[in-house]
Amino acid sequence: MTEPVLEVRDLVKHYPVRNGLLRRSVGAVKAVDGVSLSLGRGRTLGLVGESGSGKSTLARVLVGIETPTSGEVLVDGEDVTRLNRAGRKQLRRDVQMVFQDPYTSLNPRMSVSEIVGEPFAIHGIDPAGGRRTAVGELLELVGLDPDHANRYPHQFSGGQRQRVGIARALALRPKILVCDEPVSALDVSVQGQVINLLEGLQDELGLSYLFVAHDLGVVRHIAHDVAVMYLGRIVEEGPETEVYDAAQHPYTQALLSAVPVPDPSVRLVPAGGSPPVESGVSTGSTNGERSTNGVGSTNGVGTTAVRRLPIVLEGDPPSPVDPPSGCPFHTRCWLAPTLPEAQPDPIPSYPPTDRPDAGLRLVPSVCETEVPALDAHPGAGRAGTPTDPADSAASHVVACHFARELIVPGVGA
Amino acid sequence: MSEAASAATGNAAGAASRTLATDAWRSLRRRPDVIISAVIIVFFVVMAVFPTLFTSVDPRHCIIGDAKIKPQGFGNEFPLGTDSFGCDTLAQLAHGSRPSLLLALVVVGTALVIGVTLGLLAGYYLGWVDFFVSRAVEVFLVIPYLLAAMLLLSLFKNVDLGSGAFATIMLPAIVLTLFGWMGYARYVRASVLEAKNLDYVTAARALGASDLRIMFRHVLPNAIGPVTALVPTAIAGVIGAEAVLAFLGIGVRPPAISWGIMIENGSSWVLGGYPHMLLVPLTCLLATVLSLVVLGDALRDALDPRLTA
Numbered sequence: 175m176t177e178p179v180l181e182v183r184d185l186v187k188h189y190p191v192r193n194g195l196l197r198r199s200v201g202a203v204k205a206v207d208g209v210s211l212s213l214g215r216g217r218t219l220g221l222v223g224e225s226g227s228g229k230s231t232l233a234r235v236l237v238g239i240e241t242p243t244s245g246e247v248l249v250d251g252e253d254v255t256r257l258n259r260a261g262r263k264q265l266r267r268d269v270q271m272v273f274q275d276p277y278t279s280l281n282p283r284m285s286v287s288e289i290v291g292e293p294f295a296i297h298g299i300d301p302a303g304g305r306r307t308a309v310g311e312l313l314e315l316v317g318l319d320p321d322h323a324n325r326y327p328h329q330f331s332g333g334q335r336q337r338v339g340i341a342r343a344l345a346l347r348p349k350i351l352v353c354d355e356p357v358s359a360l361d362v363s364v365q366g367q368v369i370n371l372l373e374g375l376q377d378e379l380g381l382s383y384l385f386v387a388h389d390l391g392v393v394r395h396i397a398h399d400v401a402v403m404y405l406g407r408i409v410e411e412g413p414e415t416e417v418y419d420a421a422q423h424p425y426t427q428a429l430l431s432a433v434p435v436p437d438p439s440v441r442l443v444p445a446g447g448s449p450p451v452e453s454g455v456s457t458g459s460t461n462g463e464r465s466t467n468g469v470g471s472t473n474g475v476g477t478t479a480v481r482r483l484p485i486v487l488e489g490d491p492p493s494p495v496d497p498p499s500g501c502p503f504h505t506r507c508w509l510a511p512t513l514p515e516a517q518p519d520p521i522p523s524y525p526p527t528d529r530p531d532a533g534l535r536l537v538p539s540v541c542e543t544e545v546p547a548l549d550a551h552p553g554a555g556r557a558g559t560p561t562d563p564a565d566s567a568a569s570h571v572v573a574c575h576f577a578r579e580l581i582v583p584g585v586g587a
Numbered sequence: 588m589s590e591a592a593s594a595a596t597g598n599a600a601g602a603a604s605r606t607l608a609t610d611a612w613r614s615l616r617r618r619p620d621v622i623i624s625a626v627i628i629v630f631f632v633v634m635a636v637f638p639t640l641f642t643s644v645d646p647r648h649c650i651i652g653d654a655k656i657k658p659q660g661f662g663n664e665f666p667l668g669t670d671s672f673g674c675d676t677l678a679q680l681a682h683g684s685r686p687s688l689l690l691a692l693v694v695v696g697t698a699l700v701i702g703v704t705l706g707l708l709a710g711y712y713l714g715w716v717d718f719f720v721s722r723a724v725e726v727f728l729v730i731p732y733l734l735a736a737m738l739l740l741s742l743f744k745n746v747d748l749g750s751g752a753f754a755t756i757m758l759p760a761i762v763l764t765l766f767g768w769m770g771y772a773r774y775v776r777a778s779v780l781e782a783k784n785l786d787y788v789t790a791a792r793a794l795g796a797s798d799l800r801i802m803f804r805h806v807l808p809n810a811i812g813p814v815t816a817l818v819p820t821a822i823a824g825v826i827g828a829e830a831v832l833a834f835l836g837i838g839v840r841p842p843a844i845s846w847g848i849m850i851e852n853g854s855s856w857v858l859g860g861y862p863h864m865l866l867v868p869l870t871c872l873l874a875t876v877l878s879l880v881v882l883g884d885a886l887r888d889a890l891d892p893r894l895t896a
Contacts (some may be wrong), residue, residue: 237793238793266793266795272791273790277785282893284804326892326893
């Protein structure tokens with residue numbers, strides 16, 4: 175296990191919600207709610223999750239744009255949240271960011287040489303050979319023609335602009351690059367080039383990446399380790415192969431099942447044909463019993479021929495102002511209602527049909543009351559390919575009371 | 588990469604050495620409307636600095652017997668006629684250009700600096716800075732400026748400001764600046780709010796740039812656009828407003844003359860058969876303002892890298 179270059183401990187970022195005449199704080203958007211992770215030197219940690227899960231906020235805290243509400247961010251063992259102004263400026267040389275949208279991340283009124291050379295101007299650095307030469311070298315490093323230094327961003331394509339953004343981030347020779355969805359705004363063909371560039375730079379410069387994305391395929395390609403976020407918390411974390419091939423958290427399983435498969439014929443493979451996910455059935459059975467929602471229509475198909483249906487999570491993510499009690503995912507969890515623990519109260523005080531939430535979902539009470547810790551679940555069974563421990567910075571941990579690999583009901587029968 | 592290259596620069600050899608300023612100069616030089624406007628502006632600036640080049644007559648040498656003479660054409664005694672007091676119109680025009688243009692320059696310049704600074708600070712920092720700036724804008728918008736002008740008049744009534752070119756325009760400059768900065772502040776605040784959340788500002792912050800650097804290198808250049816469109820019309824507004832103030836006695840101090848006073852005096856004689864008294868100064872004002880509009884637009888376009896390619 176390599177020594178971590180970046181360590182985050184119990185990081186919390188709350189945005190106060192103010193209301194009324196006196197601007198009193200009436201609550202907080204819990205954008206990041208107790209996140210811990212570590213990034214090894216020269217490694218890539220992929221951070222995935224749906225919109226609003228706090229990925230970008232976490233990234234912004236790490237590069238120092240936002241100050242955390244509490245928690246520690248350790249770069250090379252030094253807590254940067256306690257640094258003074260000068261120390262923070264130094265930190266900015268160690269941690270830099272690549273932005274999502276190459277069309278807004280470059281100032282349209284500055285030439286490429288001004289943009290890439292700005293870090294030198296800000297920090298008063300005069301690199302050997304002069305700033306002009308240094309800018310030219312940086313442009314060459316990211317695969318751009320140094321002769322284009324006097325051009326303006328609008329004269330470049332999206333992929334080229336993203337390269338300019340990467341060159342700017344590399345100017346201060348950072349140790350860590352936080353990439354906030356660096357390829358999601360690019361054409362698929364250009365995505366590959368930029369990803370390859372990032373991988374090449376990692377080998378060449380020994381960079382560590384925190385790679386924020388919602389594209390699971392891209393993350394699988396570039397990341398060594400993967401962390402899955404939901405509602406400001408990490409719900410599953412581990413080496414890429416284990417998380418992808420043996421996901422244990424129902425949310426991760428749902429995310430993976432939603433990855434589009436380019437080949438239509440694959441979508442109808444029989445059960446067991448492709449390891450990652452088989453589902454729709456488990457949700458379907460419970461929905462079918464209740465038959466209160468329209469999802470039941472898909473179940474009829476699902477019961478006979480097992481389809482590789484995506485797990486469809488119902489509803490929107492809960493508001494981060496008022497997250498659900500206990501496990502934050504229990505309101506949308508597809509697994510919890512299917513568990514034997516999800517029984518109605520043993521002593522019903524009134525007929526079940528009269529209950530106000532009669533048509534609603536029942537989940538195990540532990541999901542509603544207890545926040546699951548991020549623990550390893552070795553008993554759940556590893557994937558067929560055990561990962562070399564030396565290669566993995568983090569062990570596979572899951573925040574779920576009932577974490578287990580996906581079991582498809584009926585397959586064993 | 589090559590398609591961008593060929594589109595941007597026909598002459599690849601000079602591509603590296605060309606800067607935005609030389610590009611701007613090149614494109615401006617080729618536009619006839621820009622050249623004409625520049626000539627007009629230079630003409631009036633020369634007139635303001637050296638009025639005696641254009642007339643040898645004293646503008647205050649007025650003989651009531653010569654009143655209301657129509658333009659006689661150049662080479663005669665009164666090339667552009669006389670006004671209702673018998674003063675030579677050409678002489679007044681030439682000598683009136685200095686206070687008018689100086690006033691417009693001072694007022695718009697000062698108001699621009701105040702408005703842009705306050706708008707930038709309010710939009711960038713928000714919070715209590717924004718609270719105070721926004722309330723100040725509202726207060727100054729609500730106060731009727733003529734009322735305030737009269738108040739200032741009584742305050743400065745007995746103050747001797749001297750008789751230099753600057754002193755003659757001091758009072759109207761103060762009043763007009765005081766009530767002229769709010770528009771800029773509002774426009775700049777609004778576009779700063781929009782510009783400051785863009786990724787390139789965040790990127791600069793992540794690099795450790797100071798607030799000043801972010802404001803002046805990243806936010807302001809991208810937020811100033813809407814304001815530049817206000818400036819030429821504001822100049823016309825100042826020259827017109829000065830004429831109104833002249834009525835109250837706090838305009839350009841007599842015996843100095845201004846275009847505003849000429850327009851004010853001449854407007855009452857348009858229907859009396861002497862339209863030249865209005866048309867002569869008005870034409871000069873319009874020519875100045877239109878030239879500034881054309882120059883301002885052309886300059887803004889030329890300095891925007893997105894439009895030059």
